Amino acid sequence: YQKHPHRTSEAAVQIEDDRTGMNVETLRRAFLDNLYYIQGKDLQLATPYDLYMALSYTVRDRLLQRWLHTQEVYLQQDVRSVCYLSAEYLLGRQLGNALINVGLYEQARAFLKEMNLDLRDLMEQEIEPGLGNGGLGRLAACFMDSLASLEIPAIGYGIRYEFGIFAQSIRDGWQVEQPDRWLRYGNPWEIPRPEYLVEVKFGGHTEGYIDPAGQYRVSWVNDRSVLGTPYDYPVPGYRNDTVNTLRLWSARATEDFNFQVFDSGDFARAVADKTYSENITKVLYPNDNTYQGRELRLEQQYFFVSCSLQDIIRRYLSYHSDFESFADKVTLQINDTHPSIGIAELMRLLVDEYLVGWDKAWQITRRVFAYTNHTLLSEALERWPVALFGNLLPRHLEIIYEINRRFLDEVRERFPEDEGRIARLSLIQEGSQKQVRMANLACVGSHAINGVAQLHTELLKKDVLADFYALWPEKFTNVTNGVTPRRFLLLSNPKLALLLSERIGQDWLKDLDQIGRIESLVADPAFRSAWQQIKDDNKRDLAEYILQFNQIEVDPDSLFDIQVKRFHEYKRQLLLAFFIVTLYNRLKRQPDLEIVPRTFIFGGKSAPGYAMAKLIIKFINSVARVVNSDPQVSRHLKVVFLANYNVSLAQRIYPACDLSEQISTAGKEASGTSNMKFALNGALTIGTLDGANIEIREKVGPDNFFLFGLTAQQVYDLKARGYNPRDYYDSNAELREVVDRISAGGFSGGDTNLFRPLLDSLLYRDDYLVFADYQAYIDCQEQVSQAFRDRERWLTMSILNSARMGYFSSDRSIREYSRNIWQSEPVPVEPESPAIRPA
Ligand code: 6GP
Numbered sequence: 092y093q094k095h096p097h098r099t100s101e102a103a104v105q106i107e108d109d110r111t112g113m114n115v116e117t118l119r120r121a122f123l124d125n126l127y128y129i130q131g132k133d134l135q136l137a138t139p140y141d142l143y144m145a146l147s148y149t150v151r152d153r154l155l156q157r158w159l160h161t162q163e164v165y166l167q168q169d170v171r172s173v174c175y176l177s178a179e180y181l182l183g184r185q186l187g188n189a190l191i192n193v194g195l196y197e198q199a200r201a202f203l204k205e206m207n208l209d210l211r212d213l214m215e216q217e218i219e220p221g222l223g224n225g226g227l228g229r230l231a232a233c234f235m236d237s238l239a240s241l242e243i244p245a246i247g248y249g250i251r252y253e254f255g256i257f258a259q260s261i262r263d264g265w266q267v268e269q270p271d272r273w274l275r276y277g278n279p280w281e282i283p284r285p286e287y288l289v290e291v292k293f294g295g296h297t298e299g300y301i302d303p304a305g306q307y308r309v310s311w312v313n314d315r316s317v318l319g320t321p322y323d324y325p326v327p328g329y330r331n332d333t334v335n336t337l338r339l340w341s342a343r344a345t346e347d348f349n350f351q352v353f354d355s356g357d358f359a360r361a362v363a364d365k366t367y368s369e370n371i372t373k374v375l376y377p378n379d380n381t382y383q384g385r386e387l388r389l390e391q392q393y394f395f396v397s398c399s400l401q402d403i404i405r406r407y408l409s410y411h412s413d414f415e416s417f418a419d420k421v422t423l424q425i426n427d428t429h430p431s432i433g434i435a436e437l438m439r440l441l442v443d444e445y446l447v448g449w450d451k452a453w454q455i456t457r458r459v460f461a462y463t464n465h466t467l468l469s470e471a472l473e474r475w476p477v478a479l480f481g482n483l484l485p486r487h488l489e490i491i492y493e494i495n496r497r498f499l500d501e502v503r504e505r506f507p508e509d510e511g512r513i514a515r516l517s518l519i520q521e522g523s524q525k526q527v528r529m530a531n532l533a534c535v536g537s538h539a540i541n542g543v544a545q546l547h548t549e550l551l552k553k554d555v556l557a558d559f560y561a562l563w564p565e566k567f568t569n570v571t572n573g574v575t576p577r578r579f580l581l582l583s584n585p586k587l588a589l590l591l592s593e594r595i596g597q598d599w600l601k602d603l604d605q606i607g608r609i610e611s612l613v614a615d616p617a618f619r620s621a622w623q624q625i626k627d628d629n630k631r632d633l634a635e636y637i638l639q640f641n642q643i644e645v646d647p648d649s650l651f652d653i654q655v656k657r658f659h660e661y662k663r664q665l666l667l668a669f670f671i672v673t674l675y676n677r678l679k680r681q682p683d684l685e686i687v688p689r690t691f692i693f694g695g696k697s698a699p700g701y702a703m704a705k706l707i708i709k710f711i712n713s714v715a716r717v718v719n720s721d722p723q724v725s726r727h728l729k730v731v732f733l734a735n736y737n738v739s740l741a742q743r744i745y746p747a748c749d750l751s752e753q754i755s756t757a758g759k760e761a762s763g764t765s766n767m768k769f770a771l772n773g774a775l776t777i778g779t780l781d782g783a784n785i786e787i788r789e790k791v792g793p794d795n796f797f798l799f800g801l802t803a804q805q806v807y808d809l810k811a812r813g814y815n816p817r818d819y820y821d822s823n824a825e826l827r828e829v830v831d832r833i834s835a836g837g838f839s840g841g842d843t844n845l846f847r848p849l850l851d852s853l854l855y856r857d858d859y860l861v862f863a864d865y866q867a868y869i870d871c872q873e874q875v876s877q878a879f880r881d882r883e884r885w886l887t888m889s890i891l892n893s894a895r896m897g898y899f900s901s902d903r904s905i906r907e908y909s910r911n912i913w914q915s916e917p918v919p920v921e922p923e924s925p926a927i928r929p930a
Contacts, residue, residue, distance in 0.1 A: 280325070292315075534566075626773060775885070
């Protein structure tokens with residue numbers, strides 16, 4: 092027993108109990124057991140990562156029982172389930188979330204503490220699964236959490252990328268990308284299910300034939316295929332017994348295919364082909380809001396969608412003998428157009444493989460699919476060259492042509508001789524290079540189409556999808572995004588969460604509207620000072636992080652002014668940078684100027700191929716260098732760029748924020764979700780009337796929101812009139828001073844060329860109206876400073892922001908999807924007694 096400090100007596104280990112027991116003592120024993128028997132270490136030898144693994148397995152054991160039981164209940168009751176199809180899930184770390192949801196956080200902290208271990212340190216060991224780019228991927232992760240928390244039977248389908256979103260580092264101010272080898276040290280949160288392997292075909296051609304009943308049919312003779320292995324991730328609901336599944340597909344070479352080549356003696360090619368097949372799920376395309384017209388991307392999309400549909404049909408047919416009730420049991424939500432090939436694939440499976448008639452198949456397809464659009468940017472609209480598409484998926488191209496033929500006949504009937512309309516609605520874009528329009532396919536093949544904030548949905552109806560809206564207004568609905576309060580308040584801001592729970596109980600975690608009850612405490616001195624104290628503590632924690640990672644000392648008492656999100660011109664990080672340069676200029680002109688001290692914090696990745704966004708990152712880092720190293724200025728201002736912004740870092744940043752920058756050009760940001768996370772954590776927002784900002788402002792009240800800038804309509808009108816950014820440069824002295832200082836090399840050591848592309852794009856195009864909104868923004872920032880001088884007023888506004896954010900829970904979003912689109916109901920899972928599991 093010397094070497095087994097946790098084995099106090101022979102009778103201590105009962106398999107069931109040690110794998111399911113929830114008390115501190117059992118957990119401690121299980122933790123040490125896992126450390127010993129899975130990691131092969133004892134406490135002396137264990138690295139921090141070993142400890143993290145041991146704890147993760149301990150939690151996973153407790154999830155497994157609930158997980159299996161949930162799936163049994165779903166099967167027995169033959170429930171209707173939501174299948175969420177998404178090419179991205181930006182999950183964030185799993186351990187803390189699992190501990191919280193299953194209700195073991197405090198126990199784990201307690202037993203670790205007895206061993207002189209810190210739970211937070213262990214949680215920090217986890218490499219987060221970064222299987223997404225930004226908002227769209229994180230939304231999918233929040234939705235998975237809410238579905239389980241609301242006890243709605245659901246399964247998420249996606250891709251198990253071997254390399255997730257690249258790791259960003261900053262060298263000499265530039266973004267440098269490194270591969271994200273997140274699976275390197277093993278992953279306790281997934282269970283491979285090789286028994287549910289499916290085959291996915293590619294390439295080849297089609298052949299017609301007459302079946303025994305005399306019916307003309309088509310078969311697809313592929314020229315290669317790839318196997319998909321599912322890896323299942325548990326998705327525990329918050330404090331209930333539901334554990335849903337996230338099923339991510341990994342590509343594997345088909346053995347027989349390789350053996351053929353192998354037998355012919357070409358070993359090298361056999362191995363190369365194998366790698367080629369496995370390339371499909373190698374890497375996440377690192378573009379946000381821009382599509383990548385690469386063949387491999389289409390292969391990824393088709394691969395995961397085909398795997399998922401085959402899986403859904405397999406599960407359905409284990410309980411049904413025909414497709415009569417398929418649409419009653421299954422609903423498929425497609426997260427943007429990335430999975431929209433599923434519409435053609437379901438048609439193919441039904442018509443070719445299961446011999447369902449076309450009309451019936453089409454009726455089923457349209458009933459099960461629903462489409463969420465996430466962007467108005469035209470560069471994000473997916474279009475595949477017909478030739479590429481036909482080479483990869485010849486049968487799907489035929490099916491799309493057939494869908495299109497029938498669809499356009501319908502349109503012709505309703506709008507005779509309206510060839511312009513036909514051309515716009517067609518699934519095929521004509522021209523020198525014909526293209527398949529995936530958004531059109533998604534609209535035609537779905538019964539519901541939604542945008543992700545009110546303005547966004549209105550703009551879809553008026554603009555991007557106007558022709559579809561004219562055809563089928565009843566298909567359109569809005570579901571404003573939301574975020575999970577479990578991860579983005581309870582887990583990330585534990586002190587604030589505790590204060591809330593002490594004052595209003597814990598109901599807010601399941602029903603975020605309850606957070607409104609703190610509004611009655613806004614004048615309570617003890618509550619106010621606790622609130623302030625927590626914000627100060629969180630800012631101090633972030634300041635420590637900044638010191639450690641950026642070697643910059645920042646004043647925790649200064650205004651923390653933060654913009655973290657992907658770098659994109661439409662998000663206008665430049666506007667904030669121009670404000671900083673404006674302050675810099677003022678301080679240089681008048682060194683004794685009294686200004687509100689601010690710490691500007693940026694974070695975010697640029698797509699590796701997006702040169703302008705990368706230059707903006709370089710620019711911000713260059714401004715940071717000049718500002719921070721100028722004693723005259725750095726007394727008041729600090730500029731920090733936090734490298735490798737990801738979910739884990741986001742969780743540190745939101746709680747420490749005073750001012751949240753949501754400054755996109757109106758009409759460009761579909762919704763935004765960081766705007767919600769910041770405000771929920773008591774930050775005030777400076778923002779335009781864009782995306783969900785509009786609804787946030789309505790909820791928190793115009794007095795508690797710093798609004799500036801052109802509206803979407805004004806942006807449109809200005810561009811229609813002919814926008815000339817040069818006029819703003821000529822007429823605005825401070826703006827000119829900013830531009831001139833950059834142009835003169837003021838932030839590039841005298842180099843007048845470095846930022847030339849950036850200035851030229853502003854002076855000659857300024858597609859995103861940085862100049863047009865500059866003055867309004869500067870003025871609004873002045874109001875921010877005034878408000879921050881009055882700390883009591885700011886504190887009140889901060890409390891009111893959190894108090895009024897109840898609407899922006901992803902639980903509310905999911906309830907709306909359930910009611911208005913999915914017609915799905917909760918299926919509660921009763922706890923299963925741990926004792927009944929046989930040893
Ligand atoms: C994003 C939108 O840009 C963001 O405004 C929204 O909050 C988020 O989706 C969730 O709905 N869109 C993307 O990330 C994207 O790549 C194709 O859209």
